[in-house]
Amino acid sequence: MQISLFVPCFIDQFFPDAALSIVKILEKLGHEVHYPEGQTCCGQPPFNSGYWQEAKGAALHTIRQFRDSEFIVSPSGSCGAMLRVFYPELFAGTKYEAEARQLAPRVWEFSTFLVHKLGVTDLGASFPCRATFHDGCHGLRELGIKQAPRTLLKHVRGLQLIEMSEAETCCGFGGTFAVKFPHISTAMGEVKCASILETSADCVISNDASCLMQIQGILHRMGKLIPCLHIAQVLSKF
Amino acid sequence: MSTNPQAPQAPPHDPSSNKQNPEKLFHTSANHITRNLHHRSIIQKALGGYYLKRDEQKARFSSWQNARTAAASIKYEAINHLDHYLVQFADKIEANGAKVFWASDGSEALQYILAVARQNNVRRIIKSKTMTGEEIHLSQTLANEGYEVVESDLGEFIVQLRQEPPYHIVFPAMHLTRGEISSLFQQKLGSPPSNEPEELTMIARAALRQKYLQADMGISGANFAIAETGMISITENEGNARLSVGLPPIHVVILGIEKIVPRLQDLALLLPMLATAGAGQHLTGYNTLISGPRKTNEPDGPEQMHVILLDNRRTTLLADAEQRDALHCIRCGACLNVCPIFKNIGGHSYGTTYQGPIGSVITPHLRDLQTWKHLSAASSLCGACSETCPVKIDLHHHLLHNRRNAYHLKPNPLEKILWFAFNLFMQSPFLYNLAAPLNRLFTPFFSLLRKTPLDPIRNWTKTRDFPQPPPKSFKELWRQRKKNPPSFQS
Numbered sequence: 235m236q237i238s239l240f241v242p243c244f245i246d247q248f249f250p251d252a253a254l255s256i257v258k259i260l261e262k263l264g265h266e267v268h269y270p271e272g273q274t275c276c277g278q279p280p281f282n283s284g285y286w287q288e289a290k291g292a293a294l295h296t297i298r299q300f301r302d303s304e305f306i307v308s309p310s311g312s313c314g315a316m317l318r319v320f321y322p323e324l325f326a327g328t329k330y331e332a333e334a335r336q337l338a339p340r341v342w343e344f345s346t347f348l349v350h351k352l353g354v355t356d357l358g359a360s361f362p363c364r365a366t367f368h369d370g371c372h373g374l375r376e377l378g379i380k381q382a383p384r385t386l387l388k389h390v391r392g393l394q395l396i397e398m399s400e401a402e403t404c405c406g407f408g409g410t411f412a413v414k415f416p417h418i419s420t421a422m423g424e425v426k427c428a429s430i431l432e433t434s435a436d437c438v439i440s441n442d443a444s445c446l447m448q449i450q451g452i453l454h455r456m457g458k459l460i461p462c463l464h465i466a467q468v469l470s471k472f
Numbered sequence: 473m474s475t476n477p478q479a480p481q482a483p484p485h486d487p488s489s490n491k492q493n494p495e496k497l498f499h500t501s502a503n504h505i506t507r508n509l510h511h512r513s514i515i516q517k518a519l520g521g522y523y524l525k526r527d528e529q530k531a532r533f534s535s536w537q538n539a540r541t542a543a544a545s546i547k548y549e550a551i552n553h554l555d556h557y558l559v560q561f562a563d564k565i566e567a568n569g570a571k572v573f574w575a576s577d578g579s580e581a582l583q584y585i586l587a588v589a590r591q592n593n594v595r596r597i598i599k600s601k602t603m604t605g606e607e608i609h610l611s612q613t614l615a616n617e618g619y620e621v622v623e624s625d626l627g628e629f630i631v632q633l634r635q636e637p638p639y640h641i642v643f644p645a646m647h648l649t650r651g652e653i654s655s656l657f658q659q660k661l662g663s664p665p666s667n668e669p670e671e672l673t674m675i676a677r678a679a680l681r682q683k684y685l686q687a688d689m690g691i692s693g694a695n696f697a698i699a700e701t702g703m704i705s706i707t708e709n710e711g712n713a714r715l716s717v718g719l720p721p722i723h724v725v726i727l728g729i730e731k732i733v734p735r736l737q738d739l740a741l742l743l744p745m746l747a748t749a750g751a752g753q754h755l756t757g758y759n760t761l762i763s764g765p766r767k768t769n770e771p772d773g774p775e776q777m778h779v780i781l782l783d784n785r786r787t788t789l790l791a792d793a794e795q796r797d798a799l800h801c802i803r804c805g806a807c808l809n810v811c812p813i814f815k816n817i818g819g820h821s822y823g824t825t826y827q828g829p830i831g832s833v834i835t836p837h838l839r840d841l842q843t844w845k846h847l848s849a850a851s852s853l854c855g856a857c858s859e860t861c862p863v864k865i866d867l868h869h870h871l872l873h874n875r876r877n878a879y880h881l882k883p884n885p886l887e888k889i890l891w892f893a894f895n896l897f898m899q900s901p902f903l904y905n906l907a908a909p910l911n912r913l914f915t916p917f918f919s920l921l922r923k924t925p926l927d928p929i930r931n932w933t934k935t936r937d938f939p940q941p942p943p944k945s946f947k948e949l950w951r952q953r954k955k956n957p958p959s960f961q962s
Binding site: 241279283284289 | 503506507516812813815816817850851852853854855856858872874875876877878879883887891892895896897898899900901904907911929931932934935936937938939941942944946948949950951
């Protein structure tokens, strides 16, 4: 099948390997990956900051990029939730509402797309490490993703998954929150990193790169050079 | 990172009387407390125990999720027919001899209570826990008028001795260790030092016992008001509320109009849910239903009962169809307990009566949106609050709604320009495609600015490393890949 890739601006600019890994995985599974090259940002930063009017241009631009896509797959639960959950609310009562509603059900977060749409749980990946998994909040609570990434990781050869305490507690990133309230955001990140270090894992995996940027930023500042990887990077080690 | 072994200092008792900007106070307090590792560990320890007990109790429900849906629908019905159920409640309880006073704001409620106190020559007042009382600064107003006011709830008693507001709507003294409470009692009550919770409770009990007997008036809140039977329901663990409202000759109960539930049987669900979500208990130790003052053939109980139904801008929230469900709140405090913001900044940083996510949602409605919008901004929108709420209030989305409403009415000019430009930029793939090369171009320059005040992302880099931009963006890699497709197709 043809699968359209939605690569959030953040991943495009800072974590291209996560998106590239998805391309490799989907191609290995025999699918054709389509990447609309006009895509930019979904508009979540102004939206979450309360500037909904200023989010609409970017959002509408994104909707139009994927007008003809049957399946839209995103490496980020957070930006995926923006398209799936928040676009219909953003455009409610406007002439674009129908377009937004028509887009929403076609948007998938990568790990759930593999498990629930494609029915794939074992990609033949091998990645020996003691890993702990961080649930991105938007993926977890807006999209209800919990088991799919764990199911996929369970099938990675050599990977031992160790659950951290309070795995579902926010890492403190929260988009513009991280720079508007740096002290609160950092304290939340420190608590998260303490849970991670408690597991003595040698690798942190998440399905959201923005959380990883926060976690990695704090771990590295603490001098703990534990690799922080997007789940697609791990699953593409075949 | 500094470790302050002292208990966190609370802001002045009445935040609304403070002339300083609440947003500035919030930042100062939050910045201070987030670095206080002693505070962080006390709260983590206290809540660690709560999570275990809460989950044990949740498991006793055949389906906690179904219970949430049922509880939400009870509150939905009550709030959406408030006009009907409030009148029904008032008629019933008045028929049983209570006086009902409809207070449109705090000042009306206070004037009424002061008038009752004056008419009855009241001098001493014993109070059980009431957050609605906190909301209108009841204790402080009565004390300023010369009345002796004693808090009978142990946690409230402790924070009253410390002259600070409650830290948490359910656990007012959650931020204090036993040692700190013992020192406080030594200093204020002259008691011997102790590290045993039972002994500390006995010290407080000894101090309080006489106060119940001496009080001319008892003041309480209510957890629920039952329309069908005209009763108020009070749920507690210390028996102090029962004594506070049962012994003195006058009982004054103050409650927000949202406390109404339609039927008595609704408590069969709501009481165990409140106990589970609030304290990890199956049921609290004492549950009292009160339907009026002492009747002529009854041997004890107060001679007068005054029921104050407080609006205080709750009807403003009721008029907001989008956020009306915030009036479902049963004040269990569960959203505070799971909120990573609350856990790190502590209850006093909010500067509000109601802390945590529910406080951040309703304070802008109960007070003023522009003055309190920063509370809605101070959230990562993780959604743990909405997930845990026993009556399914859409808390974290309401934080987003408050942000939207606040900036729609009064945008911050700089942010407005920034997001306007952002919006234009993101509609142009041509401009967006310049981001990656510009990022690479400026990175060496920005690296020189790290650790200086000129660093444009100093708010990030001060405490966290920032990732180096990769040699190529995904879009660039994709285009490269299209030109030279990988030869392998494994």
